[in-house]
Amino acid sequence: MSDYYESPVMTRRWCPLCEPEVDPFTELVEEIRCDEHYPGREGALDNVVDQTTAILNQEGGKDNAAWCAMLHRHE
16 A cells, blocks of 8 residues: 555646736746746757766766866865
8 A cells, every 4th residue: 555645736837927917925826837938948058068077067076076176276
């Protein structure tokens, strides 16, 4: 037997650009933008990141912090 129980959804979907008059403090809404107003998934600096930078960022942890300190001269 599972301890997971499905509960009914108490909010409604809301795109703030389609319905700017909605006050999320007085109404139970979940911000889910429509296809037309969905923010872009590509950033302005996506073309600037090279493979070396991407690999360093994926590794994470202490090694990444050491590389960042060395490359960016953090003190």
